[in-house]
Amino acid sequence: MPDFDLLVRARTPDDSPLALGITDGVIAAAGPELHGSATEEHDFGAAVLLPGWIDAHVHFNEPGRADWEGLHSGSLALAAGGGTTFFDMPLNSTPPVVTRATLEEKRRIAEETSHLDFALWGGLTPDSLPFLEPMAEAGAVGFKAFMCHSGLDEFPAADARTLNSGMRIAKSLGLPVAVHAELPHPVDVSGKDMAAWLASRPIFFELDAIALALEIAGETGASLHIVHVTCPEGIDLVSEAKARGVDVTVETCPHYLLLDRQDAARIGPAAKCAPPLRSNETLRRMWDKLLTGEIDTIGSDHSPSPPDLKQGDDIFAMWGGIAGIQHGLPLMLSRSAGFLPQISSNVAERFRINGKGGLLPGNDADFFLLEPTDRGIATSDLITRHAISPYIGMKPRFAVTSTWLRGRRVTAETRGRFLTPTRS
Numbered sequence: 001m002p003d004f005d006l007l008v009r010a011r012t013p014d015d016s017p018l019a020l021g022i023t024d025g026v027i028a029a030a031g032p033e034l035h036g037s038a039t040e041e042h043d044f045g046a047a048v049l050l051p052g053w054i055d056a057h058v059h060f061n062e063p064g065r066a067d068w069e070g071l072h073s074g075s076l077a078l079a080a081g082g083g084t085t086f087f088d089m090p091l092n093s094t095p096p097v098v099t100r101a102t103l104e105e106k107r108r109i110a111e112e113t114s115h116l117d118f119a120l121w122g123g124l125t126p127d128s129l130p131f132l133e134p135m136a137e138a139g140a141v142g143f144k145a146f147m148c149h150s151g152l153d154e155f156p157a158a159d160a161r162t163l164n165s166g167m168r169i170a171k172s173l174g175l176p177v178a179v180h181a182e183l184p185h186p187v188d189v190s191g192k193d194m195a196a197w198l199a200s201r202p203i204f205f206e207l208d209a210i211a212l213a214l215e216i217a218g219e220t221g222a223s224l225h226i227v228h229v230t231c232p233e234g235i236d237l238v239s240e241a242k243a244r245g246v247d248v249t250v251e252t253c254p255h256y257l258l259l260d261r262q263d264a265a266r267i268g269p270a271a272k273c274a275p276p277l278r279s280n281e282t283l284r285r286m287w288d289k290l291l292t293g294e295i296d297t298i299g300s301d302h303s304p305s306p307p308d309l310k311q312g313d314d315i316f317a318m319w320g321g322i323a324g325i326q327h328g329l330p331l332m333l334s335r336s337a338g339f340l341p342q343i344s345s346n347v348a349e350r351f352r353i354n355g356k357g358g359l360l361p362g363n364d365a366d367f368f369l370l371e372p373t374d375r376g377i378a379t380s381d382l383i384t385r386h387a388i389s390p391y392i393g394m395k396p397r398f399a400v401t402s403t404w405l406r407g408r409r410v411t412a413e414t415r416g417r418f419l420t421p422t423r424s
C-alpha cells in the first residue's frame, strides 16, 4: 500500500524545496524531501506553495442578496486568490444572521453552494442579545458588531451598552466579538466626491471606537477582534491593550496596504470603503506593523455590490465596500511573503478552528501555488458576480495558478464544509 494518497513537490517562498505527503485530505508529512510512495504525485517545479488563506471577513450576501455576490462566485473568486476557507459576515445577507434560524438557513445554503470550507459569524445588535447563545449552539464562530451605521438599517449599530452586554455573553459562551470600529463625530466636509468621502471619516473616528471597544473588552474579559483597522495609531492602541492583558487581536485588509488616497481619487467608486483609504505614509507604516507581527490577521472585507449602486454624482449615496477578493493577496505577496501566519495559523488559532492553519502534519491539506506573471489585472479576469475591482490595471509579480482544499484541487465541483470553533 502506498505511503500517501498524494505527494506534492514545490518550493517555499525563499526557494527551498518543499514536499507534502497527504492522506485522506490531511497533511501526513511535510519537509524539504519526502521519501515514500503515493497513489498520485505532482511536481510543481519552481512554483511556490503557500498555506491557504483563511479569510475571516467576507460578505458573500447569500441568502437575500446573491445578486450582489453569492457563495458560488464568491468562494471561487476567493480560491482564485489563494483562499481555502472563509468566515461569512452576518450581513449583507438578508435577513441578516441574528438568530439561530437565520444562521442555520445560511449554513444549509452554503453547504450546497460553497466551494470552500466556511464558518459563520452571528450578528451582535441591540436586538440580538437573547439570540447569541442559540447562535453559539448552532456553531457561530463569533459575533460581529458595528459601532457606527452598518450601511443597512436592518443591521443596527451596537451602542456601548449593547457591546458591554454582548461581550459579557460572548465571554460566557467562549466566543470572540468582532467590531467595526468607527465612532462618527460631526465634521466640516463639503462636496460629494471621493476627496469629501475620505475627509468625512478621519482616523480619530477609528481611534475613539478602538479605545472604547478595548475598554469594554478589558472590563468584561471578553475576546475582542477589531476588524479592518487602517492606521498604525490604531494598531498601537491594540498593542498597548495586549500588553495590559486585554484579549484582543486586530485585522487589516489588503486594500489598506495596497491603495492610498491618490489611488482612491484615480479609481473612484470602486475604491469607496469605510473606514476609507488613507495616506501613502500611513500605508507604508501599516506594512511595518504587519511585518513586525503587530497586525494579527488579514481579512479581505470583500463587500461587493451591483454596478448601479456604485454610480452617480454623490459618493455618499453609493454603496461602500471594496470587492478585491481575487487579487488582494497575490498583490500583497508580490511585495513580501513575510505575513503568512496572518493569513493562516494566526486566524485558525484566534478562532479555534481545529485542523486548519498552516502546512503542518495533522492539518487539512489546504494550500495554493504561486507562479511569476507579467500580466496586468484585467476586468475580463474577474470571476466575481460583478466585474468590479479596485485593482484593475495593477501588475502583480505573482499569480495564483491553483488552489487545493483538503488535498484536492478546487473546482466548481468542490463542496465546502461547515466549520465550528472549539469554544474556550
Ligand SMILES: [Zn+2]
Binding pocket: 057, 059, 089, 301, 302, 303
Ligand atoms: Zn466587512
